[in-house]
Amino acid sequence: MKRKINPWLPVTGVAFGVAALLLAHFGNPGNMGFCIACFLRDISGALGLHSAGVVQYFRPEIVGLVLGAMAMAVIKKEFKTKGGSAPATRFLLGAFVMVGTLMFLGCPMRAVIRLGGGDLNALVGLVGFAAGILVGVVCLKQGFSLRRAYSQIRTEGVILPAMLTVLFVLSLAVPALFKQSTEGPGSMAAPWILALVCGLVVGALAQRSRMCMAGGIRDAVMFQDFNLICGPAAMFVTVLIGNLILRKFNLGFADQPVAHTDGLWNFLGMALAGWGCILLGGCPLRQLILTGEGNSDSAVTVLGMLFGAALCHNFGLASSAAGPTLNGKIAVVVGFVVLLIVSLLNVAKKEK
Amino acid sequence: MVDARGYSCPMPVIMVQKAVKDGAPQTLEVLVDNQCSLENVTRFANNQGYSVTSSQEGEDFRLVLTK
Structure with missing residues (x-):
């Protein structure tokens, strides 16, 4: 049986990987060239929605991703305004996806980037993400x-x-209007013009390729379709080769940038994120790209993620390099219960 | 016929998968309203051994799957 691969997927994966390496090289935190969850959290902080002084910066990458996707969607006549598919539920799910990703310290794309840098905690997180997808x-x-x-x-x-x-x-x-970290991950940033251009290019390519980490694993399991997973796979290879060339590859669990070594909670955090992403129909990157295509349901999801990031830092739910917090563990357990309720309430009754 | 308009991925593919599994039809018409669903349903149908022709009807796409 002939299986066609969307040629934009490996192109997007390589571009994503190169951009991640470039951004980290020019100032972004290690293994965090691109991280949708971390960057939404930083924007949430920059707007003063949370008061964690070390993670506050209005990340241009996020703006670039949305605008790049929007420009490409308009050019290809795919910009269509649609919405009204359970927006409040999507807001809630977006918030809990953020609880899960900030337990792990990264979105699924950053998990791949971390793994490409040799961080084996990311492997545990990705296994958890896949487990959550299976539940979804x-x-x-x-x-x-x-x-x-x-x-x-x-x-x-x-x-x-x-x-x-x-x-x-x-x-x-008018930078004085915004919060700006002077130490910690939020203070580490590539020049804004580079960050914006990387976001624009990757956003445009991701619109063409439909790249989605959650969708890739889901399609492989449900339809034996390995098309979507080619994007993240190409990204992993690119980041791995780049880190080896730049001598930044550091294999192991300990001493990894902006990461902790608690395997159980890395697994559970990403399992929560994976389940939530399947219920939402896509990973955090895909939600940004769909927002650029005019999907107001995804826009509400992104707002939910910004809200979730604020809760994570105001209530002490987010992990740090020191490890997860008790409040964060409770929030992840609550998240599983909420996702179970949402899942049960939205299963269509079978026709008699 | 499967009317998957208004649904985003992966719902259109799941709806087509169910229709194929339930009746193994020789031909099946599918309506979707976005390019991504058009591509995904086409790829799924091809993988199931169907040939696919598609046409645009206003904002929507009509796919005809033929065994």
Whole structure:
């Protein structure tokens, strides 16, 4: 049987990997060239939604990803404003995906980047992510659906990208309005123009390729379709080769940048994220790209992630290099219960 | 016919998968409303041994799957 691969996927994976290496080389935290969860958390901090002084910076990469996807969607006539598919549930799920990723300290894409740098904690996280996806696949097979979306007026799809753009320009023009870390990961940043351009390029390519970490594993399990997983695989190879060339490859569990070594909670955090991503229909990167395509449900999910990041730091849920917190562990357990309830409530009744 | 308009991935593919599993039809019409679903359903159908023709109807796409 002939299996076609979308040629944009390996291209996007390589571009993502090169951008991640470049951004880390020019100032972003180690193994964090790109991390959707970390960067949304930094933006949440820059807006003053949380008060963790070490993770506050209005990350241009996020703005670039959304605008790059939007530009490509407009050019390819794929910009369509749609929404109304359980927005409040998506907000909630977005918040708990953030609880899971900040327990692990990275989105699924950063997990791949971390693994490419030799961080074996990321392997544990990715196994957890896959386990969460398997739970999500069971829900889908039982008939889980957040119901259909509907066409909306164009402004619905433009509002969040426009807000991000205006806030980003303001962060450059009137930086005093925003919080800015002077130490910690939030103080480590590549030049804004490089970050923005990397975001734009990767965002445009991700729109063409539909790259999605959660979708890649889901499709492989559900449909024996390995198309989507080619993107993250290409990214891993690129980052691995880059780190070996730059002599930044450090194999092991200990002493990894912005990471902790608690295997159980790395696993459980990413399992929560994986399950949530399947219920949402895509990983945090995919939610940003869909936001750029005019999907207001994804825009609400991104707002949920920003809200979740604020809760994580205001309530002491997020891990640090020292490890997870008790509050964070409780929040992950609560997250599993919430996802179970959401899953059960949204399984369509079988027709008699 | 499978009307998957309004659904985002992976729902259109799941709906088609169910229709294929339930009836193993020789031909199946599918309606989707976005390019991503068009690509995913086409790839799934090809992998199941169907040939696919598609046409655009306004904002939507009509796919005809033939064994």
